Each structure stands twice: as C-alpha cells, then as structure tokens.
Amino acid sequence: MALRTVEQYKASLRDGRAVFFRGEKVPDVTTHPVIGLAVEHASIDYRMAEDPQYRDLAVIKDGGSEYSRYFHIPQNGDDLLKRSALIAASTREGATLVVLIKEIGTDALLALHIIGERLAAAGRPEYRERIDKFHRHCRDNDLAVAVAQTDVKGDRSLGPTQQEHPDYYVRVVEERPDGVVVRGAKVHTSVSTNTNEVIVLPTRAMRAEDKAYAIAFAVPMNTPGLKMIASPHGGTKKNAFEHPISARHKMMETLTVFDDVFVPKDRIFLNGEIDFAGLLALTFVRFHRFTAVSYKLPLLELLAGAGYAIAEANGISRAGHVRDKLTHLAAYHTTVRGLIEHAARTCTYEDGVAVPNTLLTNVAKYHFAHNYHQGVQIVQDLAGGLLVTAPAEEDLKSEATREYVLKYMGGAKGFDAEKRLRLLNLISDLTSSDFGGYQEVLAVHAEGGLEAEKLQAYREYDFKTVASYARKLAGV
Ligand SMILES: Cc1cc2nc3c(=O)[nH]c(=O)nc-3n(C[C@H](O)[C@H](O)[C@H](O)COP(=O)(O)OP(=O)(O)OC[C@H]3O[C@@H](n4cnc5c(N)ncnc54)[C@H](O)[C@@H]3O)c2cc1C
Incomplete structure (x- = not known):
C-alpha cells in the first residue's frame, strides 16, 4: 500500500489511452494545452496527501501503511463529515472546482460494496469478492477513478430495447467463458481523460427485456476499444488576470465510447440481474449527491464572499438592498451547509457502510441547484456591468492606456483600479465566462437533474405522517 506522488500520477496517464480532442488523437494528455490543465488541477489530490496542512484529513494510517481517505469505507457520521470536509478542502484548493478523481470513483465503490453484499445474500457471492478485490486494487495503488453512469439515452421516453438502435444504452453484445464484450456510449463522463480506471454503472432501473443492459464493470482507461471524445468547452487560452479561476483550473468531460470492449470476468460487478440495476444506480446517487453538496460549499462561500467584497469596493455596503442581498447569500450557504452536516450525522448503517441521510442530501442538493442562478444574479447585480465590459490586462500595462484605466476604474477608498478590476474579474470568471456557464449547467x-432530486426527496419524505396530522385537525 503506498500513496502516489504527483509525478507518479502523471506518468500513469501516459499509457496509450485513446483520447480525442477536436477530432485528433491526443498523444499525451499530460502535455496537451487543454487536458494538461485538467491534469494539473487533478494533481491537487496527490499534492494534498503530501501537504502537512492536509495530511491528517487526506490520509488514513492503517498500521504501517497509509492510503487516501477516499478509499476508507465510512463507518459512522464522523467518517462522513471528514469525507465531506476533505472534498470541500480540495475544492477550495481548486478555486471552487471539484477535483473529483477519487470522490466519484469511491462513491461508486461504496454503492457497489452495498450491492455486492445484497447480491451475496441473494446467492451470488462472486460479485462481492470481485468488488472487494477491485476496491483493494484502487486503494493500494492510489488510483484515480472516473464513473460513467449516464448513457446517451436517445429518446428519453423509451427504454433501452425500444430505441431506434440498440446501443443508446451500454449493453453486453457477447458472453465469453472469460468475460463479456460491451458496446454503447456514456456521456458527460468527468475526469475520464485523466484517471486510471472507469467504473461503468447502469443509469436506470431495467425491465425483463433489458437484461443485456443490466451491466456494471470497471476497466483501465487504455483498454482496447475504449474511446474518449473530449468536450472542448472552456478550452480557449486564458490569462490569469482576467480569468483567475479558469486559467488555472479545468475539468474534462468525454463522450465515452465502448466500441466492443472486452471486460474480464473479475471486473464484472453486475451482469443481467435486472432487479439490482435500478438499486445500484440509486445507491450510487445516494453517495454522489452527498459528494456534490460537499463540493458546492466553497462555491457558495465564494458567492457570499465575492458579493461582500465587491459591495465594499463599489462603496455600496451600507445600502439596505445590498445587506438584504448579502443576507440572502449567507442564508443560502448556511442552509446548504447545515443540511449536509445533518445528513452526515443522521446517516444509516447499511451492509457495513454509513450512508448519508438520503432525504436531507437530496433536499440540500435541490436547494443548492434551484437557487444557484439567483445567487449568481445577486453577485452580478452588486458588481455592475464591468463584468463584461472591463478593460483588458494589456490596457493596464500599455503606456497608451494605463493612466486612463488607473484614473477611471477605481472604486471606494482603499480600492484602486487594479484591486477593483481583480475583484470584478474574479466574479466575471465565476459567473459570466464560459466557466461561469459551465458552473450553471x-x-x-x-449528479442528476433537478427533477431526479425532487423525485428522490418526494419518495423519502414522510407524507403519511404529516397527512394524518392534517386529517386529524380537519376531523377527517
Ligand atoms: C458538467 C457535468 C458533469 C457530469 N459528470 C458526470 C459523470 O462524471 N458521470 C456520469 O455518469 N454523469 C455525469 N454527468 C451527467 C449528469 O448526471 C446528467 O447530465 C444528468 O443526469 C441529466 O442527464 P442528461 O444530461 O442526459 O439530460 P436529460 O436526462 O436529457 O434531461 C433533460 C430534461 O429531460 C427531462 N427528462 C429526462 N428523461 C425524462 C423522461 N423519461 N420523462 C420526462 N422528462 C425527462 C429531465 O428532467 C430534464 O428536464 C455530468 C453532467 C454534467 C453537466
């Protein structure tokens, strides 16, 4: 068991993987001008494990060996709080962008652990053994792991077998004595360009006719037939003065194609057990939305902090409407934080894993998502239109323009033009750039759309008890 260094992580990505960017195969993701930025961002995880400031939080000491906290199976609310704190701390290091190379993979491992126990109880112990072995492999080699759950899905109103062609959901096309061959494509797969493994999960419940689609497995990223078509979104070259966040931090998503990929038997975690497909999909989401809300906290801190700072710089801090808007941002952040902490403290213990309270997690995620655009609107309102009209870094440097920028771009006392522009650029990057648009989507x-969160919250809320209270008061 050993923790990897940043250099070992980077070296492991030079493995012949098939990543395409704007139609061209990428020879080395670590040196690519756009994907290389995502590799640097992801390196935060390995850097934190070596940093004395974070070591106790990021690393578990187990006898003589050490491993990343992400691979620790939470046993109680305290473990969940520490996991949440680590996710938030690394996202803070990432300037509000989640690192995700271990967060999402271990969300899937925790879900697989529970499903493995349930499959074993149903007479299929081989899956549990494979899942445990894979978990140890990832932990002991300190691997970065992506998760491809979301299928391309074609017509959303139709199931996998009803589609125009049979490959809109990933499926098994051939059973062999030593494994299976899978075909299909997943989409929006985050961090896949720069992880070592990808875990593939079903995205929905399956019916009897969907047996071939009830498949879960893991493969290394350089597996023959696995092709990643990277999204170019946010891939333009940026300077750090105008884009203090996105010039340094990036996450990649891919259309992840399984072009007849062979999966060996010991990497298959579900194959045809339709009753477990929906359960696995939902169990993953129970952990993954907890991760999501944990990594949203630095973003909400920054909305409130940037709103306050720019109000000061613009000299409007004392205005009534400004305090009202800042209070809204403070309440928004505090509500989401309170919900997620309470979700950890009121966890349930299921099949050897502490599971965050599902109702509170979904309400937290829904509250965050439903109110995010309004939070952005408030900060944009306080900042003013310079978010999209301010002079460039070059104007601040050029002899021809510098004196005008310095003379006219100043704000309240103590906020000269450069300081004010830096604050405005931070807010512009966060809310009005391609990165701002990325954060909104x-x-x-x-981690599942608004309707999925509402559906889960609806299912978990105890309507029976409150309705009987209403009926009692009504005399019904
Ligand atoms: C930046 C980013 C990163 C992501 N990272 C990952 C990742 O790492 N791994 C992964 O697996 N996924 C990832 N996702 C995928 C994410 O979970 C999905 O985007 C989400 O589940 C929505 O799916 P969709 O994009 O296909 O939209 P759709 O499902 O097409 O949703 C569009 C609209 O259609 C509605 N809709 C969909 N189906 C129905 C239906 N049957 N009936 C009525 N209405 C319907 C939805 O409610 C929504 O209003 C990521 C997404 C984003 C944006």
Missing part, C-alpha cells in the same frame, strides 16, 4: 444537471 453543472448546478442544474450534474
């Missing part, structure tokens, strides 16, 4: 869709 991430808020709405990532």
